[in-house]
Amino acid sequence: MAHFATPGPLRVMSGHVVAFRRMWKMNVMSSFLQPLMYLLGLGVGVGALVDRNTGSTDTLGGASYVAFVAPGLLVTTAMALAAGESMWPVMGGLKWQRGYHGIAATPLTAGDIVVGHGVWMAVRCGIASAAVSVALALFPDTRSWGLLPAIAISMLVGLAFAMPIMAFSITAELDGAFPAIQRFVIIPLFLFGGAFYPLSQLPVGVQWAAKATPLWHGVEVARWCTTGNVRWAATAGHLAYVALWALVGTVVAVRNMRRKLYS
Amino acid sequence: MPEPLIVASQLVKRFGDFTAVDGIDVEVQRGEAFGFLGPNGAGKSSTMRMIGCVSPVTAGTLRLFGLDAATHGAQIRRRLGVVPQLDTLDTEITVQENLWLYGRYFDLPRAEAKRRAAELLEFAQLTDRADSIVDNLSGGMKRRLSIARSLINEPELLLLDEPTTGLDPQARHVLWDRLYRLKQQGVTLVLTTHYMDEAEQLCDRLVVMDQGRIVAEGSPRSLIEQYSTREVLELRFAAGTNEAAAPQLGGIGERQELLPDRVLVYAADGEAALAEAHARGLQPESALVRRSSLEDVFLLLTGRTLAD
Numbered sequence: 001m002a003h004f005a006t007p008g009p010l011r012v013m014s015g016h017v018v019a020f021r022r023m024w025k026m027n028v029m030s031s032f033l034q035p036l037m038y039l040l041g042l043g044v045g046v047g048a049l050v051d052r053n054t055g056s057t058d059t060l061g062g063a064s065y066v067a068f069v070a071p072g073l074l075v076t077t078a079m080a081l082a083a084g085e086s087m088w089p090v091m092g093g094l095k096w097q098r099g100y101h102g103i104a105a106t107p108l109t110a111g112d113i114v115v116g117h118g119v120w121m122a123v124r125c126g127i128a129s130a131a132v133s134v135a136l137a138l139f140p141d142t143r144s145w146g147l148l149p150a151i152a153i154s155m156l157v158g159l160a161f162a163m164p165i166m167a168f169s170i171t172a173e174l175d176g177a178f179p180a181i182q183r184f185v186i187i188p189l190f191l192f193g194g195a196f197y198p199l200s201q202l203p204v205g206v207q208w209a210a211k212a213t214p215l216w217h218g219v220e221v222a223r224w225c226t227t228g229n230v231r232w233a234a235t236a237g238h239l240a241y242v243a244l245w246a247l248v249g250t251v252v253a254v255r256n257m258r259r260k261l262y263s
Numbered sequence: 264m265p266e267p268l269i270v271a272s273q274l275v276k277r278f279g280d281f282t283a284v285d286g287i288d289v290e291v292q293r294g295e296a297f298g299f300l301g302p303n304g305a306g307k308s309s310t311m312r313m314i315g316c317v318s319p320v321t322a323g324t325l326r327l328f329g330l331d332a333a334t335h336g337a338q339i340r341r342r343l344g345v346v347p348q349l350d351t352l353d354t355e356i357t358v359q360e361n362l363w364l365y366g367r368y369f370d371l372p373r374a375e376a377k378r379r380a381a382e383l384l385e386f387a388q389l390t391d392r393a394d395s396i397v398d399n400l401s402g403g404m405k406r407r408l409s410i411a412r413s414l415i416n417e418p419e420l421l422l423l424d425e426p427t428t429g430l431d432p433q434a435r436h437v438l439w440d441r442l443y444r445l446k447q448q449g450v451t452l453v454l455t456t457h458y459m460d461e462a463e464q465l466c467d468r469l470v471v472m473d474q475g476r477i478v479a480e481g482s483p484r485s486l487i488e489q490y491s492t493r494e495v496l497e498l499r500f501a502a503g504t505n506e507a508a509a510p511q512l513g514g515i516g517e518r519q520e521l522l523p524d525r526v527l528v529y530a531a532d533g534e535a536a537l538a539e540a541h542a543r544g545l546q547p548e549s550a551l552v553r554r555s556s557l558e559d560v561f562l563l564l565t566g567r568t569l570a571d
């Protein structure tokens with residue numbers, strides 16, 4: 001029987017899939033329910049206030065507040081998921097359960113492990129974003145075909161966080177840094193990254209800081225998709241910038257992983 | 264004659280300034296069972312990791328299957344089975360999943376991986392725990408699973424770093440039997456152990472390492488003949504008096520060794536040595552004459568000895 005080699009990263013990914021099979025329902029449910037809560041709480045509550053306030057819809061690019069927030073929810077969900085999954089599990093693979101060392105003893109390489117993690121993060125972000133999209137499709141204001149490309153953008157933003165954070169987690173000696181990353185990077189980006197209000201509301205310095213990270217670029221493009229006015233040239237630039245984060249993160253993570261596993 | 268399966272020459276491993284393996288020469292023939300003995304920190308695991316192609320050689324050369332470990336790591340690893348000193352199991356999934364998933368890492372087709380997994384469950388006597396999450400297994404069961412998992416790719420060379428640490432006596436004997444059968448099928452075994460009976464039982468040939476160097480090499484029998492006397496007299500004196508009694512044994516047998524709990528006298532005739540000790544007025548609480556074992560060689564080569 002002819003046997004075509006399965007690419008290394010996909011073999012690594014099958015390990016993640018096996019573990020995930022045991023908990024996917026919980027995961028998907030929470031990806032669905034959490035944005036639903038935000039939509040009802042923030043979108044409807046705050047939105048009613050915002051939309052009544054004359055002139056605010058201009059600031060929001062003509063969209064209602066829920067429609068403005070929707071792509072923000074989609075992309076930040078991916079960001080938070082990818083960040084969390086690239087901290088403790090990565091350290092576990094190296095230091096606690098040491099599963100990566102088990103893989104390192106097979107023909108697979110450090111590159112396979114890192115890229116396998118990346119592929120898996122893309123899949124996970126895709127699943128979570130799809131669940132968010134289902135929640136968004138329940139409301140007329142946020143229902144749009146633009147959600148489909150927005151899911152893809154979400155996956156890319158997930159990678160832009162997953163890979164650099166993985167590169168860091170590989171070299172981290174203790175897990176004490178992880179809550180700090182959550183508190184001082186992920187949550188501030190959630191609040192100041194353009195997901196819940198336009199960046200123009202912020203001081204210029206903060207705006208630039210937010211624009212340096214991949215989140216805002218992803219949210220911006222996802223919003224053009226869901227509200228239906230895509231600026232193609234700018235889209236390419238934004239996405240290239242997000243992809244650059246994922247790419248540089250991957251290269252550094254592979255280097256770090258090789259040093260860690262084969263020392 | 265074909266090239267030996269493992270050829271290491273002047274193999275060195277350094278971690279920063281620290282030299283863990285200090286220029287060792289090792290050759291292992293296909294089909295052989297080869298052991299590394301040595302005290303904690305001797306460099307056994309560091310050597311095993313280099314042979315397993317997960318640790319680059321600092322200096323010297325290492326070839327396996329005629330391939331250079333420095334440049335053909337992945338090709339070599341494809342043909343190895345590795346039981347590392349510390350388990351690397353995936354603790355969140357089941358016993359069965361661990362086995363076939365590891366087969367997938369070697370790119371076995373799914374059906375074949377599952378078929379072999381079922382066989383290895385039998386091998387490790389874990390069939391009734393097939394669906395347990397690994398986290399919930401006892402330490403010895405995890406060890407058995409690690410050993411079973413290392414066989415999923417039907418390796419030509421099996422590297423076992425302290426395979427039976429943590430196993431109950433029954434499981435150890437079962438494992439010895441399984442390893443013996445693998446050897447008969449032509450699998451080459453390289454192992455480390457702190458159990459001298461295990462080394463005597465399993466190894467055709469072994470080396471004793473100390474501080475990164477090889478201090479002796481040979482078959483268990485030849486090492487005993489070379490480094491020890493025919494018999495050993497073990498004397499236990501009242502608590503705390505072993506040290507005082509030891510010097511009074513000077514000249515009896517070929518050599519004496521003070522251990523924390525007893526004094527050993529190496530002699531061709533143990534009974535005669537005991538008679539001599541009694542004649543000198545020594546009153547051990549217990550005395551035992553036995554044949555020399557590998558443990559005596561180990562203590563001589565890596566421990567401190569009293570005599571001249």
Ligand SMILES: Nc1ncnc2c1ncn2[C@@H]1O[C@H](COP(=O)(O)OP(=O)(O)OP(=O)(O)O)[C@@H](O)[C@H]1O
Nearest residue numbers: 278281283301302303304305306307308309310348
């Ligand atoms: N990654 C590392 N970094 C620094 N030092 C190391 C590293 N790995 C091993 N060493 C050192 O190298 C020496 C040899 O270690 P090794 O694990 O090879 O010993 P061993 O013979 O297997 O001992 P044991 O019987 O306790 O398993 C030790 O002093 C150890 O501290």
Ligand SMILES: [Mg+2]
Nearest residue numbers: 307308309348
């Ligand atoms: Mg060791």
